[in-house]
Amino acid sequence: MERTPVPSPYSLNRKVLLGVSGGIAAFKAALLVRELVKAGAEVQVVMTRSAHDFVTPLTLATLSKRPVLTDLFVQDGSGRWNDHVHLARWADVMVVAPATANTLAKLAHGQCDNLLVACYLSATCPVFVAPAMDLEMWRDASTRANLDLLRSRGVRTIGPEQGELASGLVGEGRMTEPVDILAAVHAGLVGASKLSGKRILISAGPTQEAMDPVRYIGNRSSGKMGFALAEEAALRGAHVELVAGPVSLQLDRPGVNRTNVISAAEMAKACKTLAPACDALIMSAAVADFRPVNAAAQKVKKGKGPVELQLEPTEDILATLSATRKPGQRVVGFALETNNELEHATAKLQRKNLDLLVLNSLREAGAGFGVDTNKVTLLAPGTDPAELPLMSKQEVARAILDRLETLL
Numbered sequence: 001m002e003r004t005p006v007p008s009p010y011s012l013n014r015k016v017l018l019g020v021s022g023g024i025a026a027f028k029a030a031l032l033v034r035e036l037v038k039a040g041a042e043v044q045v046v047m048t049r050s051a052h053d054f055v056t057p058l059t060l061a062t063l064s065k066r067p068v069l070t071d072l073f074v075q076d077g078s079g080r081w082n083d084h085v086h087l088a089r090w091a092d093v094m095v096v097a098p099a100t101a102n103t104l105a106k107l108a109h110g111q112c113d114n115l116l117v118a119c120y121l122s123a124t125c126p127v128f129v130a131p132a133m134d135l136e137m138w139r140d141a142s143t144r145a146n147l148d149l150l151r152s153r154g155v156r157t158i159g160p161e162q163g164e165l166a167s168g169l170v171g172e173g174r175m176t177e178p179v180d181i182l183a184a185v186h187a188g189l190v191g192a193s194k195l196s197g198k199r200i201l202i203s204a205g206p207t208q209e210a211m212d213p214v215r216y217i218g219n220r221s222s223g224k225m226g227f228a229l230a231e232e233a234a235l236r237g238a239h240v241e242l243v244a245g246p247v248s249l250q251l252d253r254p255g256v257n258r259t260n261v262i263s264a265a266e267m268a269k270a271c272k273t274l275a276p277a278c279d280a281l282i283m284s285a286a287v288a289d290f291r292p293v294n295a296a297a298q299k300v301k302k303g304k305g306p307v308e309l310q311l312e313p314t315e316d317i318l319a320t321l322s323a324t325r326k327p328g329q330r331v332v333g334f335a336l337e338t339n340n341e342l343e344h345a346t347a348k349l350q351r352k353n354l355d356l357l358v359l360n361s362l363r364e365a366g367a368g369f370g371v372d373t374n375k376v377t378l379l380a381p382g383t384d385p386a387e388l389p390l391m392s393k394q395e396v397a398r399a400i401l402d403r404l405e406t407l408l
Contacts, residue, residue, distance in 0.1 A: 010186040011197045011237035012039040013255025017091035017123070019116040020060070021103035022050025024166045025132035025175035029055055032097055032178035033063040039182060040239075042254050044087065045069070046116050048103065072115050082115055088122035092235075095185060096120070097158075098132035098175045101143050107155070108146040128185055130158040132175030134167045158184045186237075194405040196237030198279040202230045203271060203317070205245030207264040209291035211309065214299045220369035221286035223247035225334075228397040229282055230256050236401065241274045243267055245285055264288050264314035275321050280330040280404060283318045284358070286369075290314060319352050330407050332356045332400070338363065342377070342385065349379050355407050356380050358400060366390045378403055 016036055020029045029045070036043050043064040047057060049071075057068035069087075074080040088094070096103065096116070106117045107129070120127065129150065137143060138160065147157060159176030176184070190196050204226020208216040227249050230242045234255035242251070242258045245267065251258065259274070261267045264287050275281055290311040300307070322331045333354045335345040338361065345359040359377040360367045367375040367390070374396045378386040380403070388399055 008038040010039045010182055012041045012186050013234040014041050014092040015090055016041045016043045017094040017119060018043055018045045019096035020047045020051045021098055021100045022048050023098045023100040023132050024054060025098035026051045026054035028175060028178055030059050030063055032181055033060055035178050035182045040255050046119055048114050048116055069115055084115060084118035085122045088119050091125050093125050093189060094123050094127045097130035097181055099129040101133045101137045104146045108149045127155045128158055129155055130176050130181050131160045133173050134165050135169045135171040135173050138173040156188055190237045193236040194408045195233055198238050199277055200233045200238045200280050201241045201274050201278040202226055202282045203243045203285035205247040206286050207245045207267055207288045208262050209288045210295040211292050212296035212300045217288055219286050222370045223249050225393050226284040227251050228393040229284060232397040232401055243270045268315045268317045271317055281321055282332040284334045287317055288314055322352050330355045334358045337361050345379055356403055
């Protein structure tokens with residue numbers, strides 16, 4: 001009989017670079033990889049050569065589903081190398097567990113003689129270390145000085161704990177248990193975010209309404225705002241359902257499940273299917289308001305005279321989802337206006353019974369379609385409009401999700 005896997009109590013949609021150094025506690029790295037993967041993380045393991053004496057690369061590769069890396073240069077005579085700079089840039093967080101006294105000394109003093117230290121020296125992401133060593137090594141003044149130096153540079157430490165050690169002594173120096181390391185990393189990165197563990201539906205990009213097999217009615221939306229929201233929500237521990245119109249954007253982020261659509265009807269179908277299981281809906285897509293009544297089956301040839309095109313309204317996805325929401329579900333809408341912005345947005349907020357509406361205007365420099373910045377005003381029932389300055393779309397996403405967290 002198959003067993004249903006026990007879900008992790010943590011949601012860590014991060015790319016984790018896990019450094020494993022050579023101590024007896026290295027055998028626990030297998031359990032740590034499993035806990036991280038269960039929490040939704042993508043894990044790339046980097047081992048020191050001595051760590052192979054305690055746990056095999058095959059074990060960690062099987063659990064992480066990625067080849068384990070040890071050497072700066074691939075040992076096959078090809079001259080290929082493991083690019084520590086790009087490994088460090090790939091990672092959202094680096095965790096060294098176990099961190100032996102030797103590895104801590106190398107990290108503290110930049111003794112770059114292996115891939116693990118090279119990755120650390122290239123990292124700009126948060127770094128956590130979980131020390132593990134015997135009692136007297138832990139008490140030694142040099143170990144304490146090295147840790148103080150690392151902490152002064154922003155490295156966060158987890159443990160060690162009191163317990164039975166490999167020498168037979170009982171005392172401090174035992175590596176923190178893997179599930180507790182995960183908890184500490186989760187707390188350090190996600191904190192008390194109310195989005196952690198929540199399911200969020202986000203729509204993004206334009207829709208295209210076919211006139212014939214070649215032509216369509218569309219708009220200039222790039223999807224950048226919706227994708228920024230999806231990434232930020234996942235970083236806060238949410239399980240994101242991203243429904244994306246036809247855009248060229250890619251999002252390599254654990255925790256984001258993407259559904260691609262083209263037309264407004266396809267977007268409506270996908271959103272109505274996914275919405276009931278979600279705690280919040282963020283409808284940032286620029287859905288076409290009209291579509292051709294009859295799309296031609298063949299390409300319409302160019303003629304000499306004018307062509308009449310009959311249009312009909314598309315379904316109002318936001319209004320439908322808001323009207324059919326489940327109790328406690330929050331709904332966030334977007335409004336792009338060109339005149340009387342605040343008046344039109346306030347009416348939309350009330351008419352569609354939204355919890356939050358994000359207003360932006362094409363008249364604002366640096367806002368609108370295709371750019372990396374945005375200038376928005378947040379409207380919510382019973383509160384004054386909150387006008388935000390021009391910011392990157394990532395910063396706008398953070399501001400929107402900060403407000404959403406107060407609503408959950």
